[in-house]
Amino acid sequence: MKAQELILIIEDDQAISKMLSLSLHQHGFKTLLAADIKSAVRLIHTNSPDLIILDLGLPDGDGKGLIKKVRAELSVPIIVVSARHEEKEVIASLDAGADDYVMKPFSIDELLARVRSAQRRFLGLQPNVNVILCHEITLDIEHHLVAKKGEPLKLTPTEFNLLKYFILHRNQVLPYSRILKEIWGVGYQNEMQYLRTYINTLRKKIETDVARPTYIHTEMGIGYRFTCDIAYQE
Amino acid sequence: MNLIYPYRHYMVSILLIILITIVSQVFKLQLGLINIALIHLIPVIVIALHGNMKSTFMVTLSTVLIFDLLHVPPEKSFDVHDLSYIWSFIIFFIVGYTISSQAKRIQTNAIKEIFLNTLSHDLKTPLSSILGNASLLLQEKMNDPHVRREVLIQINDSSQRMNRLVANLLDSARLQDTQSALRKEWCDFEDIVGVALQEFRYNPKQSQIEITIDPELRLFWGDCALLVRLIVNLIDNALKYTDEGKAIRLTITETGKKIKVLCFNESYPIKKADLKNMFDRFYRLEHSADIRGSGIGLSICRDIVSAHNGEIEAYNVQKGVCFEITFPVAKSPVSGLKDLL
Numbered sequence: 001m002k003a004q005e006l007i008l009i010i011e012d013d014q015a016i017s018k019m020l021s022l023s024l025h026q027h028g029f030k031t032l033l034a035a036d037i038k039s040a041v042r043l044i045h046t047n048s049p050d051l052i053i054l055d056l057g058l059p060d061g062d063g064k065g066l067i068k069k070v071r072a073e074l075s076v077p078i079i080v081v082s083a084r085h086e087e088k089e090v091i092a093s094l095d096a097g098a099d100d101y102v103m104k105p106f107s108i109d110e111l112l113a114r115v116r117s118a119q120r121r122f123l124g125l126q127p128n129v130n131v132i133l134c135h136e137i138t139l140d141i142e143h144h145l146v147a148k149k150g151e152p153l154k155l156t157p158t159e160f161n162l163l164k165y166f167i168l169h170r171n172q173v174l175p176y177s178r179i180l181k182e183i184w185g186v187g188y189q190n191e192m193q194y195l196r197t198y199i200n201t202l203r204k205k206i207e208t209d210v211a212r213p214t215y216i217h218t219e220m221g222i223g224y225r226f227t228c229d230i231a232y233q234e
Numbered sequence: 235m236n237l238i239y240p241y242r243h244y245m246v247s248i249l250l251i252i253l254i255t256i257v258s259q260v261f262k263l264q265l266g267l268i269n270i271a272l273i274h275l276i277p278v279i280v281i282a283l284h285g286n287m288k289s290t291f292m293v294t295l296s297t298v299l300i301f302d303l304l305h306v307p308p309e310k311s312f313d314v315h316d317l318s319y320i321w322s323f324i325i326f327f328i329v330g331y332t333i334s335s336q337a338k339r340i341q342t343n344a345i346k347e348i349f350l351n352t353l354s355h356d357l358k359t360p361l362s363s364i365l366g367n368a369s370l371l372l373q374e375k376m377n378d379p380h381v382r383r384e385v386l387i388q389i390n391d392s393s394q395r396m397n398r399l400v401a402n403l404l405d406s407a408r409l410q411d412t413q414s415a416l417r418k419e420w421c422d423f424e425d426i427v428g429v430a431l432q433e434f435r436y437n438p439k440q441s442q443i444e445i446t447i448d449p450e451l452r453l454f455w456g457d458c459a460l461l462v463r464l465i466v467n468l469i470d471n472a473l474k475y476t477d478e479g480k481a482i483r484l485t486i487t488e489t490g491k492k493i494k495v496l497c498f499n500e501s502y503p504i505k506k507a508d509l510k511n512m513f514d515r516f517y518r519l520e521h522s523a524d525i526r527g528s529g530i531g532l533s534i535c536r537d538i539v540s541a542h543n544g545e546i547e548a549y550n551v552q553k554g555v556c557f558e559i560t561f562p563v564a565k566s567p568v569s570g571l572k573d574l575l
Binding site (some may be wrong): 084085105192193196197198200203204209210211212213217220221223 | 278339393397401404408419420421422424425427429431445448449453458459567
């Protein structure tokens with residue numbers, strides 16, 4: 001049995017940091033608290049945590065600076081916590097190297113899901129394989145095939161690339177501009193209507209109820225997240 | 235009636251000016267020029283009390299012109315021989331401006347007061363539910379898991395309500411700002427409805443909502459976050475007034491140059507007067523409502539719709555109530571994108 005994972009919570013609001021550490025304890029994590037960036041930097045150096053939860057609204061300065069600093073020194077997943085109407089800050093933090101985000105007010109389930117998927121990604125539990133199964137959807141990268149419940153789906157090359165990108169980065173928030181750059185190439189980062197149109201047609205092909213999607217979730221103002229809890233690799 | 239209503243200030247002032255002109259023409263000799271000038275201040279003051287700067291200016295201008303035309307020598311001309319009359323005209327404008335801005339200030343204060351009263355009421359209601367239920371849980375004899383769960387659902391429900399209210403207030407503040415506050419981009423209504431429904435995922439009545447979206451619906455140039463709020467408020471409203479097991483239908487279609495959002499819910503018909511007024515801010519206040527929530531939701535719907543140059547109305551239909559929103563499609567996404575697929 002591996003030692004308990006250590007999570008550093010950087011949050012200046014006591015009620016929130018207490019709730020976070022209580023619920024993380026309940027789920028078997030050890031926690032450390034820092035109320036500002038200065039003490040956070042010190043704790044990161046002395047304790048080398050396994051994961052960092054960082055509130056963007058700290059009193060003593062810019063969370064993005066801290067993210068860059070941590071990224072330059074350590075390989076540790078960072079999840080940022082932000083207030084509503086701060087989508088730009090979230091995107092900037094993701095670009096600075098944060099792995100995921102939750103928006104206040106968030107539920108503990110939501111945060112724990114983010115923590116787990118960030119851990120999985122960091123531990124490299126996703127080996128390179130050619131066939132990935134996500135709920136009812138099977139993606140065969142090598143043969144360019146997609147099937148839902150065993151029935152083959154007809155996807156255009158762009159739709160296929162989009163779905164492939166989503167499944168390879170499942171359970172991870174993907175900012176609009178990153179998807180556009182990845183699928184359409186540099187120079188297309190702002191062509192939102194391409195993305196919206198393709199998401200629309202892709203949803204019609206893979207989702208059972210497009211108004212209540214189970215795979216492609218919209219993170220308003222930030223990007224998309226492909227949800228897939230059970231992914232078997234063959 | 236509705237056509238005249240926005241111009242009622244002007245109607246009143248035209249009548250006043252006519253009356254004053256008659257009086258000052260008839261009693262010209264008895265009154266003397268100074269008193270006639272003072273009488274001409276009456277319409278300026280009456281209109282300025284409404285606090286509308288534009289109508290005050292218009293009325294002041296027309297009163298000054300008529301006064302000049304009929305009473306300032308040389309009469310029946312706009313010429314002014316004695317420059318001191320120019321001062322009279324300036325004083326007219328100063329009086330109008332001062333009263334108008336004061337009236338405006340008083341009005342804003344009144345609105346602020348109603349706003350604070352409603353807000354504190356609407357925040358206190360869910361808050362007292364949360365506090366009450368939380369203290370129930372803290373009692374030691376609370377052992378029945380069913381009751382505990384019931385209490386927790388109440389807490390969750392009230393918190394969601396508070397969260398929605400705060401979100402509405404933030405958006406409302408953003409809308410009060412200026413047009414430039416809109417963050418327009420290409421929005422997919424299917425996407426927007428999906429995000430809006432997420433807010434109600436724990437609502438037991440959620441499955442009653444039936445969604446129909448035109449599969450050919452084009453992207454819409456708008457503020458996606460505000461459109462989400464619009465749909466959330468419509469659904470929230472429908473859920474509040476629909477009994478368990480009754481239908482709620484959200485339909486989005488595109489016809490020609492318009493996108494139409496229809497939200498139907500099965501309920502008792504709404505009174506005619508209420509159908510018009512319920513989009514006014516804090517309308518619910520006067521009805522000291524029986525149903526939770528503030529009067530702010532629908533008024534924000536109206537603000538969001540008009541920020542997108544659309545129209546919103548409500549009407550009774552068979553077995554229920556229908557909210558209809560039409561958005562003009564001002565900007566179309568680049569055609570031919572489908573050909574690339």
